[in-house]
Amino acid sequence: MKCRRCGGKAVINMRQHKLALCKEHFLIWFPEQTKRFIKKYHMFGYQDRILVAVSGGKDSLALWDVLHHLGYQADGLYIGLGINQGNGYSLKSQEFAEKFAIKNNLKLIVVDVAEIAGATIPEAAVLTLRGKGKPCSICGLTKRHIMNRVAYQGQYDVLVTGHNLDDEVAALFGNTLNWAVGYLARQGPVLEEVTGGLARKAKPFFRFYERETAAYALLQGIDYIYEECPHSTGAKSIYYKGQLNQLEADRPGAKLSFYLSFLRAKESGLFAHQDPATQANLNSCQTCGQPTSAPEQCAFCRTWDRVRGRQTITA
Amino acid sequence: MTVRFTLRDQEYEVRAGMTVRHALLKLGIQPESVLPTLDGELITDDEILQDDQHIHLVAVISGGTISPKQVTFQ
Numbered sequence: 001m002k003c004r005r006c007g008g009k010a011v012i013n014m015r016q017h018k019l020a021l022c023k024e025h026f027l028i029w030f031p032e033q034t035k036r037f038i039k040k041y042h043m044f045g046y047q048d049r050i051l052v053a054v055s056g057g058k059d060s061l062a063l064w065d066v067l068h069h070l071g072y073q074a075d076g077l078y079i080g081l082g083i084n085q086g087n088g089y090s091l092k093s094q095e096f097a098e099k100f101a102i103k104n105n106l107k108l109i110v111v112d113v114a115e116i117a118g119a120t121i122p123e124a125a126v127l128t129l130r131g132k133g134k135p136c137s138i139c140g141l142t143k144r145h146i147m148n149r150v151a152y153q154g155q156y157d158v159l160v161t162g163h164n165l166d167d168e169v170a171a172l173f174g175n176t177l178n179w180a181v182g183y184l185a186r187q188g189p190v191l192e193e194v195t196g197g198l199a200r201k202a203k204p205f206f207r208f209y210e211r212e213t214a215a216y217a218l219l220q221g222i223d224y225i226y227e228e229c230p231h232s233t234g235a236k237s238i239y240y241k242g243q244l245n246q247l248e249a250d251r252p253g254a255k256l257s258f259y260l261s262f263l264r265a266k267e268s269g270l271f272a273h274q275d276p277a278t279q280a281n282l283n284s285c286q287t288c289g290q291p292t293s294a295p296e297q298c299a300f301c302r303t304w305d306r307v308r309g310r311q312t313i314t315a
Numbered sequence: 316m317t318v319r320f321t322l323r324d325q326e327y328e329v330r331a332g333m334t335v336r337h338a339l340l341k342l343g344i345q346p347e348s349v350l351p352t353l354d355g356e357l358i359t360d361d362e363i364l365q366d367d368q369h370i371h372l373v374a375v376i377s378g379g380t381i382s383p384k385q386v387t388f389q
Contacts, residue, residue, distance in 0.1 A: 001359040001361050010359050011356065011357035011358065012350075012357060013359045013360065013361070020359060023357070057377065166376065167377070209347070210375045211347060211348075211349075213375075214373060215350055215357060218350065218352075218357065218373065226374075228377065238376065241348075242345065242348070245345040245347040249340075249347060
């Protein structure tokens, strides 16, 4: 297959765009597209201070790389989850994030969950009923809280994550199957700031397929953690991604079309007034002060208080 | 006349002469979930497989690919 731009040997074929590119032209196309999405969806500008949530994986490191090369002011945030049983997943992923920051002379903020909350994610998962022993639920809750706290307290203009189209479509598919209108109302490439403590959020890679972000990381020579989180086995999102890829194989562009149609429907008013996190519905958490739809404590403080309480009992 | 495919710790063999995409589908691996590489270089899935080649597949779906069929020879 030949590169559409130069006629050289293509290294990737993006069937949904009917576009095959060689290494050189893919490495030009990918940041150009990112820049286009940032502008089109009004994510942020060159004057803004950006905090990139970095996991050490392909998506977040590729995103940090692209933003840095496009000239945006982007610091990184790595959250140490303490998932080190077996393959030392957290230690390894932190090493990838730190090496990337040093190589590119970028600032990386490291927050260790055990240090600030009193237990690692696997330890906390055992002590709480949240997620029925699976750590993914408390992990997501904790990461969202810390990311928001660091972005807000550090006065960053926007928090960005490396979510790609496959992540977004899998979430959309799951939320649609359950008609979770509250989640559907809040899903999108940009989440506006909520005064009083919820930072603005953006997903500059939301229109790239997962294999495109992986191809960028490989072709750009970015070292990332290839192993997966040991707890991701059997995750529902992975199952949905598989189902959606089956559809994509038969109908190239189906995933992109599903997501863009959702955004258009949302823009035209579907799910309007269904967002639970509107200013009027939010209170200040009595412990940490972050906005919450709960009447007293936010889910993070409630869950971690329970974890620490059970630690004391079992000690 | 065989071609070796590897994906994480799994190994597969297929006959030479078919395209990478055809081989992936035969093996029950979703083409969207991997990037095929040959000698460390990315290749497109319309490449015709040659005898004795070793195609290393890079998994791209976070959390791993959906379990492929346990096929060793097609």
